[in-house]
Amino acid sequence: MIQKLASLLTSILIVFIASRALIRALPGDPLDSLLAETAVSIPREAIAQDLGLDLPFWKSCSRDLKRLLHGDLGYSLMTREPVFPTMTRRLASSLQLTFGALFLALAIAIPSALVAANPRGSRFFKILAQGLSGLSISIPLAWLGPILLYVFTIVFPWGEMRGSFSLACIALALPLAGNWFRVIELRISQEARQDYYRSALARGLSVRRALLKHALAPAAGSLLATLGSQFGSLLAGSFIIEWVFDLPGMGLTWVQATLQRDYPMMEAATLFGAITCLLGVSLGDVLQRQWDPRQREIS
């Protein structure tokens, strides 16, 4: 456990140093291109001091690390807002969207996977569900989001939908549900071929109980770990949806900062995004261990 925590902290430190190092690895002077491409009115020396470019690399890194521990990541070059509170607010709104979509997707995926994985279940439902999941995986979010927006604002104008949080959640959840249906169905039907599943049925358990306790439960540990490792791509999906629905989350902030060369904002976004991904993976591992005693005995 302590080892895990240490490796997590090391990874975060590596990401932090990498996010600071990139600006120095650029060919040429980043400040020249910044001043040439954008209309920043801040004097050059002040920006250099802000970014720590007036100090040697390790000194500026340790200075920034100390500031980070006090919740200070500098000021945005464009809006002069403090970066840390802005970023936490944006990340919170992205996480809200991500978790909303995740719960919706799992609420669709788990029951339908249970029904489809039943070896004696209906063949029609199985084929239908597999077809739908294949279709939903193949629809890019960049197309689905605008189309849903179009359908629910122009074709069926059921109220003000632009920037609507629930529609954004649904758009993000649909491909996720397809993907998770596939993963869960595969694992459950593997378990349902095991002897303990058949003996559970032979002891007279109902199919529903057998599927829940002898197929889903043993598979759930590894599913939780997969969910954790997929958390990064989940967050990535929410970035696209934010761009479509104009939701002020991390994705929107990050794209804007990138296009405006707002370096402090970009460094902070890299750091926040990476930490979220790393935490997702670790959380998945911890949950798997808590759920599945077989995993605990190994280490």
Added chain:
Amino acid sequence: MKNVYRKLAQLWLTSWFSVALALQSWKGAPAFSIENALHKPSWPDFPMGADTYGRDLFKLVSQASLISVAFACSCVVISLALALATASLAPHLSSRSQRVLQSVLHFFLAFPSILFAFTVAGFLGPGKLTIAVALTLGAAPGLTRLLWNRSRELAQLEFIWAARALGTPALGLAFRHTLPHLASLARVKIPSLVVHALLAEASLSFLGLGFPIGQESWGSLLSQAKDYLIEAPHISLAVGIPLILTLLSLDVVSKATRPELR
């Protein structure tokens, strides 16, 4: 029944891409004409309508699809080469370097390709190189882990032991004895890798981090479709439906080549 789907998928892929190639060599690049901007679909001049610059969408989308697929395939080839080289060499290294490699791999596995794309784009600026780096960094680690699991099993087999006993150096063990056995597993993964690469390219160009306007890919056309959704919904359909059909076909093909997914 499964065979029918696979045939349909192959039919779509071959017909769409051969028509696209034929259109390319026959008529060249689609012409700009402002008076036809946002033209509705009409036979025979504009079978799918026209975009904001009055270009014929059928020609434009087929050109963009060729560019996107070529780009996705080259990224897949690069990540395959990287993953194959790493995975075939890894089990023959010292256990200490294996541990280091393992932790590097774990580190990269935590991040999706879009995160790399944002980070690289922040410093290199938006462009093709940015998404190429992002797609490779996004795909290679997962593939490496998969292939490494297999090569670890292979390293315990007799023919590898025999080769090592005969004094074959690590490079020889890796590339002469391990690599050929990984190739079949890698080949099976190609269609799903192309699906992921196409999706990632589309989302990144959609966000404005990839292909510049004027050199259209599926992603940049999707972003145009979003901007003109209300005035010209036909752009969205003309761009989206071939893309979805292509991705769906590749998905069906990849399922057919992977027995564990039935």
